[in-house]
Amino acid sequence: MANTAELHLQEALAAYDFGAPLVGAVRFGKGHINDTFCVHTQPLEGDCVRYILQRVSNAAFSRPDQLMSNIVGVTDYLRKVIAEEGGDPDRETLTVLRTRDGKSYFTDSEGRAWRVFPFIEDTVCLQAAETPELFEASALAFGRFQHQLKDYPADTLYETIARFHDTENRLANFKKALEADVMGRAQDVQPEIDFVLAHEADCSVAMSALREGKLPLRVTHNDTKLNNVLIDRESGKGICVIDLDTVMPGLAINDFGDSIRFGANHSAEDEQDLSKVNFDLDLFEAYTRGFLTGCAGSLTPAELEYLPWGAKLMTLECGIRFLTDYLEGDHYFATHREGQNLDRCRTQFKLVSDMEKAWEDMAAVVKKYA
Incomplete structure (x- = not known):
């Protein structure tokens, strides 16, 4: 089972051009629905660049095509609005990274959907309102x-x-x-x-x-x-x-x-x-x-x-x-x-x-x- 899971993870990683050599992918976050990984890449110059890779739960979402259509439509729209407001679209909304063949998600050999978002650095995700x-x-x-x-x-x-x-x-x-x-x-x-x-x-x-x-x-x-x-x-x-x-x-x-x-x-x-x-x-x-x-x-x-x-x-x-x-x-x-x-x-x-x-x-x- 572990080998199969690793195989699908490697399939998903290979489907994307991260623009720099891969260092590794580790499980990330506390979500219960999708399987989430943090992907580390290391450009030849500069700091490590990270991405969020997720395997979409087919139990919760039977139509990943519709799911990703919604997300792409909304985030593309938000990027335009944020830019018009003078904000930073790369930090103020999610960005869907396309696969090597230009799709919004990748389907592995088991039929499961994977998607990637650039990691938004210098942020925290809180589980409860401390104040x-x-x-x-x-x-x-x-x-x-x-x-x-x-x-x-x-x-x-x-x-x-x-x-x-x-x-x-x-x-x-x-x-x-x-x-x-x-x-x-x-x-x-x-x-x-x-x-x-x-x-x-x-x-x-x-x-x-x-x-x-x-x-x-x-x-x-x-x-x-x-x-x-x-x-x-x-x-x-x-x-x-x-x-x-x-x-x-x-x-x-x-x-x-x-x-x-x-x-x-x-x-x-x-x-x-x-x-x-x-x-x-x-x-x-x-x-x-x-x-x-x-x-x-x-x-x-x-x-x-x-x-x-x-x-x-x-x-x-x-x-x-x-x-x-x-x-x-x-x-x-x-x-x-x-x-x-x-x-x-x-x-x-x-x-x-x-x-x-x-x-x-x-x-x-x-x-x-x-």
């Missing part, structure tokens, strides 16, 4: 990403994961899992089931607003965690949004909301002591300030009004997904102990409850910076 300032820096980057793509035709992008942030669909999947109850676990999670059913109407809020034309379909990132922003090592500013695999048509409120779900609290996602799980309004304000500054007025009045809904719905949806997976036998999310998905579900539902108590304050924060 409100860093959380705000990531918000500014995601808001700027939204602003820079405001005129990109979202309907030209492929949906790389079908109905990814369709909360109504997540609710329907939950109901199917509840009815089947293949593990016999439903009897032990009645409070969590009741919580979902009590919020059934909420699950339609964003999708109904989209259908009614209140919320526009935009180019969205769909995985707006802090670790998907590269932070400049010297300035501490978020300079580049990465991990563009889930860039597709979506709602701006969901990109905002997923960041809040992930970052506006201080507990672990699977914290068992719910007294430690609390929605932090100060962090919500820091992120809102940064995001709306980055958006630079590109959101509609309706989108601004629905931003708190984005936070609530992304958190509710995530909790529903954890509970669904628990009922189905923990097949989707990796677990390392019994009941971990249930604990994850409970933390999300606790955050939803906290948001409901702080609802007027959340709306006031948005109004303050809108």
Whole structure:
């Protein structure tokens, strides 16, 4: 197996002209979906030049052609916008390195897709917001990403994961899992089931607003965690949004909301002591300030009004997904102990409850910076 993996890695390396002799390729980062390597090259003069080489997960993404079409389209567009703004396209967006035959990705002898990006030096990737300032820096980057793509035709992008942030669909999947109850676990999670059913109407809020034309379909990132922003090592500013695999048509409120779900609290996602799980309004304000500054007025009045809904719905949806997976036998999310998905579900539902108590304050924060 190891020899086969090494063979495919060597195939991928040979498919690219790195412009300098290869020194080696080592596993890199903490991502769980794609296999990532850092490729080191050494020009005859000057410092080592690095690249990121990734093998795309065929389990998560069955159409690498569509995936890479999205990424190439968006990054080429961003390069033009960044250059027009007087920025540095080589540092402020990803660049797809073409294969020797001019393609955006390479397919190995096993049919797996590989792609390469030049390494963006002097940046750090943080797993958690160590300060409100860093959380705000990531918000500014995601808001700027939204602003820079405001005129990109979202309907030209492929949906790389079908109905990814369709909360109504997540609710329907939950109901199917509840009815089947293949593990016999439903009897032990009645409070969590009741919580979902009590919020059934909420699950339609964003999708109904989209259908009614209140919320526009935009180019969205769909995985707006802090670790998907590269932070400049010297300035501490978020300079580049990465991990563009889930860039597709979506709602701006969901990109905002997923960041809040992930970052506006201080507990672990699977914290068992719910007294430690609390929605932090100060962090919500820091992120809102940064995001709306980055958006630079590109959101509609309706989108601004629905931003708190984005936070609530992304958190509710995530909790529903954890509970669904628990009922189905923990097949989707990796677990390392019994009941971990249930604990994850409970933390999300606790955050939803906290948001409901702080609802007027959340709306006031948005109004303050809108």
